[in-house]
Amino acid sequence: MTQIRTIIVDDEGRIRRGIERMVRSLGEEWEIAGTFSDGLEVYEAVVNESISFDLLISDIKMPEMDGLTLNKKLKEHLSFLTIFISGYDDFEYLQTAMRDGAVNYILKPIDKEQFHVQMDEVKQKIQTVQEEKQEWITMQEKASQLEYTKQLQRLSEMTWNEEKDILYLDWTREFPNGCYQLIHMSVDQIYSKTKEYLPEDWNNWSQKIEHLLEELVEADIRDQQIDCWWWRGSKFSYWLLLHFEDKYDKDEISLKTGQFAQHIGVSIQKLTPFTASVALGHKFNDLALFSNMKNELLTLLQFRMIQGGNRVFQAESFHDIKIQKSKGISSSILKYTEQVITSFAQGKKAELLQALQGFFREVETLSSPIMINEAVHYLLIGIANYWIENDGYSEDPELLTNALSFTKHAANFIQLKDQVKIWILHVMEKMTRLKKEQQNPIQVAKEWIKDNLGDNISIKKIAQQVYMNPNYFCDYFKNQTGETILDYVTSARLEKAKELLENTDLKIYDISLSVGYQDTKYFSRLFKQWIGQTPSQFRDHFAKTLTK
Missing domain, CATH: 1.10.10.60 (Homeodomain-like)
Known part of the structure; x- marks a missing residue:
């Protein structure tokens, strides 16, 4: 049952208390929001204390602020209905009151039966207004949910699809202006634990993680009035796009998103048998750059092969990420890797190809595909690290992403060698081009x-x-x-x-x-x-x- 909040104003205490008793006698749906002895007292209370109400019952003539003035000034702040109380000699006042939007008036002395009839009419009008308001709110919520769903679909498409023509960037107009940050979260041990759980176990973990994400987004993000869209990527990986208003500065954004990312990792580790890594992208103001930011985060997450999982990788500190030597890589492979990287840095193509030949000669003797994958990734990340240290990351942040899939998609060892060689020579060429200035x-x-x-x-x-x-x-x-x-x-x-x-x-x-x-x-x-x-x-x- 919706309450009808009522304010009563009359400078005569006896009349004011009598009206209050009559209102309370109408039933539980009537609520007294306040009683006052003067219009000025009501106005100050509404403005300073943010009092809301549905019906104002006010005497017309009062010493500090009369009822007509009170009604007019309050209408500037709130929407409500008004009933004026007046004497028989207040006809001109009543005409003004009706022009100012009063729904009715009651003559003194107040007749209880007449009062009940008029209040019943007012109740129906207020309930109609409340129903219309609720319908409007419901419609707005449905429209907002529909728009949110449409936006999620757009974001999901942009996550899965490859680079599109620039005309498709019209989708960005569906989102508000402001500062954005993209976050990518991925569970670390999916493939290593595949045999340990049944399909229903995986479904259970997936649902738990999604419920957890929704709770964390609601508690840590939306409660702080930050817009957030989150959606599922590939298996056990998720994307979040945050939108910040101008009131947040960059340091505050970094603090909030860093804390949120840590919270995600800790919560998943407590709730499931897994750990998760989170990649935080750069802040950006143009959603046309969404695909670039997506690739940047995919690149960041690849570094967990070197740094290990259960970490937060931040784009701002990307230059500080150092490539760690794997204990599983033999000393001979490490030696050739260093020779390749040194030749690459010096721009000596012939020496690079010779060192690369020795590298693959050693790698080809490995009996495990896992060890081959580890050795090749170590070399590729070593080259990418040099590229990063020489500001190449700002030119092509997703350079490493495709290269790390070579071992996954190569049909044979010869194809793998060719892909790696072509990629390294391509990066060397790009490094040379970086040094040339563009005049216009x-x-x-x-x-x-x-x-x-x-x-x-x-x-x-x-x-x-x-x-x-x-x-x-x-x-x-x-x-x-x-x-x-x-x-x-x-x-x-x-x-x-x-x-x-x-x-x-x-x-x-x-x-x-x-x-x-x-x-x-x-x-x-x-x-x-x-x-x-x-x-x-x-x-x-x-x-x-x-x-x-």
């Missing part, structure tokens, strides 16, 4: 975009042309040109479309494809949004201007 990266990027309008264009691909980190390139492009990279690509594509509409007889569908839009309806809608006409209207208008 914006112009290079624009020219590349114009040459590839019909292809899949992504921020990563554009940034690679000027040897910049995608995150830094987005900010650099906006600062130098005054527009976002997404807007520039869209503008360039539509300008090319206008040129084709004016100078060729190509169909709208073919023009759409030639400038990178697979969906003709989307292309037409975007064209009208930017140009003010549909492609067909633009072509017709241009044709008419030629005949004049």
Whole structure:
């Protein structure tokens, strides 16, 4: 039963107490929120103490602040119904009261039966308002939940899918502006414990971890009014995207997310037979960089092969992560690994290939696939570590991610050797390119975009042309040109479309494809949004201007 909160105001104590008794006699659904002897006293209480109510019963004439003034001033802060109490000589006041939104008035002396009738009418009006308000709240909650579900689907798609054309970045407009941070959590011992548990055990652990995550997100994140989306990745791995308002500074964000990550690891270890590692990404202000941040976290988690699991890996301290020597790797393999890395650092290709040949000669003698995997990963991470120490991480943070899958996907040892050699030589070439200065990266990027309008264009691909980190390139492009990279690509594509509409007889569908839009309806809608006409209207208008 919804309570109807009522405030009573009258400067005559006897009348005030009488009204209070009559209200209480109406039933349990009526609640007295306060009784006051003057309008000013009520106003100060509402403003200073945040008192809320549904009905105001007030005398019209009072010494400090009359009822009409009180009603008008309170309406600036709250929504409520009003009944005025007046004498027979207050007709002009009553006219003003009804204009100011009073639902009714009661004449003195108050008749109990009349009072009951009027209060019953008021109760129905208030209950109708409350029902409408509750319906609105319910509708808003459903709409919010639907929007949240839609956002989760978008994020999940971006986690699974490979790099997409820049036009797909429209999904970022569905999210609020502000600072974001991506978190990736993965249970450490999934493969080593596969034989120890039945399928139903795994399902049970999975449900427990998901319930735990929901509880931690609610308690540690949402209770602090921080937006959070979390979803499942691959088996026993999860993603969380946090959104911070401007009131949080970067140090405060780092503290909160660091504590949250530690809490996740400790809680999973207590609840399950497993430990978990958590990767914390850099803070970023543009969701167009989501894929880059995702790859950054996948790279961070790969370092648990060297550092061990049950850890929190933070992108801010990525340069401090040192590669530890494995006790399972033989001294001869370690020797060749050091020779490869030294040759790589000195840029001596011939010596590198010779050392790499010795490395694989030793690795090929290993009898265990696990040992081969460990030795190759040790070499790859050694190369990546040198790349990091020389600021290569800022250029290509996901460089190591694909390389670490070589041992998993190679069909044979020869293929594995070729993949590793090609990758190391590729990194060496990138290292050389890093040393060359780009005279005009914006112009290079624009020219590349114009040459590839019909292809899949992504921020990563554009940034690679000027040897910049995608995150830094987005900010650099906006600062130098005054527009976002997404807007520039869209503008360039539509300008090319206008040129084709004016100078060729190509169909709208073919023009759409030639400038990178697979969906003709989307292309037409975007064209009208930017140009003010549909492609067909633009072509017709241009044709008419030629005949004049």
